[in-house]
Amino acid sequence: MSSTREPPTYESSVFINCPFDTDYAPLFRAIVFTLEFCHFRARCSLEIEDSGVTRAEKLIRIIRNSRFGIHDISRTESSVDGLPRFNMPYEFGIFIGQKFSGIRKQSQKSTLVLDREKYRYQRYFSDIAGQDIRSHAGHIDTLIRELRSWLQGQVTRHLPGSKYLCKQYAQFNLDLPRILQLARMTQADLENYHDFLRLIGDWIEGDTKTKNH
């Protein structure tokens, strides 16, 4: 049985711009799960394996091919060596730049900005005023609720409720250790975005199918 997940289109692609580290991983995984469960396609720079010019081009291509963008600025801070992280503001700038590029299709782009507190951005990123900015306070359930609420505002089809999404995500996390054991994988293997995305897609499809039977 092969996966029936549809390939990403402009309308279904959601570009995720967030920190890719261990601390943020639970929130990142919740975002990917919610998007995929709601039949969107989660896109991010982790899809790219090349470095240098090819990487920059591929990143711009992913952003150009994504109608929606989620930018989590909750971890805007200096790194351990005192240097600021520039990748996220860079990707956010590309996304907004594409939106106002004058190309009709790109002007349909829609953005969700996530932060820890609702008005914290005003102290360090005031130029983003006017965007849809929501806070998750670092809580997964709040993140899923805010994300689902924003997504529902973007499409006419009905999306699953946030309580149901939270319940499904919790079930996925309960199943995960056994899945990893059966596949002879470890949590570290989930750092490979392609494997992680496939695992989530297969779980959603498998769980839904067995529910319907």
Place this chain on the structure above:
Amino acid sequence: MSVAKKPESKAKSKPKPIGGVLALPRKHKGKISPAVIRAAVLQAIAERKAKG
């Protein structure tokens, strides 16, 4: 006069060339085989449902 149906061309099932390059099926870029992941996911779900 009836026209005999033309047999399906074998070329139809082959990948179509795009810009001179064959469009090959997308390769899984992960480290683990997709079949292994899928089998593990389905078995874990089945075990849970069996437990009730």
